Amino acid sequence: MKTDLNENEDLSTQIAEAIRDAIIEGSLIVDQRLPSEAELCEKFDVGRSTVREALKRLAAQNLIRTQRGAAGGAFVNRMSFEEAYDQQITTSTLLLSMNRVDFETACEARYALERSCAPLSAQRRTPDQLATMRAEIHRQSQPGLTDEAFCASDVAFHRALVDGAGNPVLSYQLAGAVEAMQPLMNIITYTQRDRDRIVALHTRLADAIEGQDGDGADSTLSELAEYTVELGRNRLTSSKQS
Amino acid sequence: MKTDLNENEDLSTQIAEAIRDAIIEGSLIVDQRLPSEAELCEKFDVGRSTVREALKRLAAQNLIRTQRGAAGGAFVNRMSFEEAYDQQITTSTLLLSMNRVDFETACEARYALERSCAPLSAQRRTPDQLATMRAEIHRQSQPGLTDEAFCASDVAFHRALVDGAGNPVLSYQLAGAVEAMQPLMNIITYTQRDRDRIVALHTRLADAIEGQDGDGADSTLSELAEYTVELGRNRLTSSKQS
DNA sequence: ACTTTCTAATTGTCAGACATTTACTTGCCC
DNA sequence: GGGCAAGTAAATGTCTGACAATTAGAAAGT
Numbered sequence: 001m002k003t004d005l006n007e008n009e010d011l012s013t014q015i016a017e018a019i020r021d022a023i024i025e026g027s028l029i030v031d032q033r034l035p036s037e038a039e040l041c042e043k044f045d046v047g048r049s050t051v052r053e054a055l056k057r058l059a060a061q062n063l064i065r066t067q068r069g070a071a072g073g074a075f076v077n078r079m080s081f082e083e084a085y086d087q088q089i090t091t092s093t094l095l096l097s098m099n100r101v102d103f104e105t106a107c108e109a110r111y112a113l114e115r116s117c118a119p120l121s122a123q124r125r126t127p128d129q130l131a132t133m134r135a136e137i138h139r140q141s142q143p144g145l146t147d148e149a150f151c152a153s154d155v156a157f158h159r160a161l162v163d164g165a166g167n168p169v170l171s172y173q174l175a176g177a178v179e180a181m182q183p184l185m186n187i188i189t190y191t192q193r194d195r196d197r198i199v200a201l202h203t204r205l206a207d208a209i210e211g212q213d214g215d216g217a218d219s220t221l222s223e224l225a226e227y228t229v230e231l232g233r234n235r236l237t238s239s240k241q242s
Numbered sequence: 243m244k245t246d247l248n249e250n251e252d253l254s255t256q257i258a259e260a261i262r263d264a265i266i267e268g269s270l271i272v273d274q275r276l277p278s279e280a281e282l283c284e285k286f287d288v289g290r291s292t293v294r295e296a297l298k299r300l301a302a303q304n305l306i307r308t309q310r311g312a313a314g315g316a317f318v319n320r321m322s323f324e325e326a327y328d329q330q331i332t333t334s335t336l337l338l339s340m341n342r343v344d345f346e347t348a349c350e351a352r353y354a355l356e357r358s359c360a361p362l363s364a365q366r367r368t369p370d371q372l373a374t375m376r377a378e379i380h381r382q383s384q385p386g387l388t389d390e391a392f393c394a395s396d397v398a399f400h401r402a403l404v405d406g407a408g409n410p411v412l413s414y415q416l417a418g419a420v421e422a423m424q425p426l427m428n429i430i431t432y433t434q435r436d437r438d439r440i441v442a443l444h445t446r447l448a449d450a451i452e453g454q455d456g457d458g459a460d461s462t463l464s465e466l467a468e469y470t471v472e473l474g475r476n477r478l479t480s481s482k483q484s
Numbered sequence: 485a486c487t488t489t490c491t492a493a494t495t496g497t498c499a500g501a502c503a504t505t506t507a508c509t510t511g512c513c514c
Numbered sequence: 515g516g517g518c519a520a521g522t523a524a525a526t527g528t529c530t531g532a533c534a535a536t537t538a539g540a541a542a543g544t
Contacts, residue, residue, distance in 0.1 A: 010528095020332075023336070036495085037495070038493095046528080046529085051526065052295060053527095054298075055495095056254060056300065066495065068492095069493075070493045072494050078340050078341070087329070088333065089261075091329055091416075094265070098272055098321050105410070106411050108411075109409050112362065113415060116355050116357055120350075165352075173415060173419055174336075176415065177411075241319075252495095252497095253496080253497075278525065279526070280524095289497055289498040290495065290499085291498070292496085294526090294527090295496095295497095308525095309504070310525065311504090312506050312524045314505080315524095485532100485544100486543105488541100489542075490539105492537100492538095493536100493538085494535100496515070497535095499530105499531090499533105500536080503531085505517080505526080507525105508523085511518105511521095512517105514518100
């Protein structure tokens with residue numbers, strides 16, 4: 001681990017970067033214990049608060065975890081898919097909401113990515129995932145559902161579809177795209193007719209996935225994408241008029 | 243912003259979460275100044291170090307930035323695509339390297355995602371992006387290139403392809419998939435024959451993109467994916483034998 | 485052998501001090 | 515009045531020392 005710091009950033013930033021690089025580069029391996037705070041103070045020749053701030057930075061990125069007590073300390077954390085999901089979702093959500101990304105662009109990205117899962121999902125989906133999709137479709141067709149609940153169910157449906165590809169890396173990458181869209185989707189007010197149409201498309205999609213018809217799933221997703229963009233466009237137009 | 247904290251986590255974690263939630267929820271908007279450290283101490287009734295650790299956590303996630311001086315303080319940061327890229331790449335890289343994700347799975351995910359960009363890229367790529375692709379192909383065919391430089395050029399080529407879709411959200415999502423693969427790709431030792439084959443495929447890909455032939459690009463990518471998986475498989479087999 | 489107690493190591497938190505940076509004010513000179 | 519310089523105040527960055535809380539392991543006693 002490098003110990004010479006000469007940039008013009010904060011000391012805690014530099015120290016955090018030095019340790020992060022050591023983790024990425026592999027000289028600190030998973031579950032390995034970092035030197036104690038006191039030792040890091042000596043090694044980098046800084047005060048304890050500075051070291052602690054650096055460690056907190058790393059903890060915020062799930063790179064390390066800390067334990068108190070005698071055999072405690074900071075340990076290199078094995079980044080779990082769960083943690084990575086959450087980070088990805090937070091980042092994506094903020095990225096979309098803070099940069100005035102328009103609905104159409106986000107929608108295009110989301111469905112483009114999702115379509116890349118469809119053929120794999122048609123091939124590999126488990127009965128369990130198929131059942132989840134059916135269950136969500138059933139929920140979506142129940143009357144009296146709030147728009148938000150409908151949206152949440154939509155997300156669950158699409159996640160089941162994505163997970164059907166049986167590729168955790170794909171699931172991880174898609175988590176951001178699908179979940180981060182939810183706040184944008186929530187601007188849509190669904191009429192009963194909209195919902196009927198979406199449920200019909202979801203049903204066709206589930207049928208295709210069940211029948212291992214990759215092309216069918218792909219084209220249905222394509223239709224769904226088009227319809228969603230259209231809904232978003234109408235919503236924007238009507239809100240401008242009002 | 244909530245100020246009552248009663249969980250059993252660190253104080254700095256709780257405070258960071260409270261502020262983060264306020265940012266996500268929208269009660270703290272972009273470029274808004276947070277209360278000074280002293281004010282936050284009062285508000286949450288904790289010491290200054292605790293507040294500072296919380297702020298460093300947020301800074302590590304690019305949620306805030308800080309300025310020194312009289313009119314300084316912590317400000318809600320507009321998450322830039324650049325920052326989001328970097329975060330995504332770090333997270334993805336560590337996720338893959340720490341969870342023994344096998345080459346095949348990662349490769350499948352990467353090319354599946356990339357294929358979702360191909361048709362859009364064929365439609366919209368700028369001459370500039372096309373030129374980048376050609377330039378990288380040229381570099382790749384030069385003799386005496388190290389494996390690492392070849393890999394780097396490969397990444398640059400594929401990023402140009404992805405950027406060609408003209409959708410920043412897609413570029414962002416793909417950044418992780420493409421860049422995070424690089425360490426895994428680096429285990430491959432390319433023979434001259436491998437390189438020739440890859441350059442030929444890249445050329446076909448660039449031709450398809452130039453000719454706005456989405457299907458052609460898609461099928462070429464598919465071939466490239468297959469070939470890359472094969473290379474990885476051979477590499478693993480031979481390393482097991484040695 | 486088992487339980488209890490003690491001890492030491494380590495992180496979590498607080499308080500106070502000083503350094504550094506920076507915007508703004510004040511005062512002086514022209 | 516305008517411009518320049520010095521000073522001032524507010525804020526973050528850093529250091530030090532102290533104590534609290536937690537925990538593993540050693541020591542002691544039965």
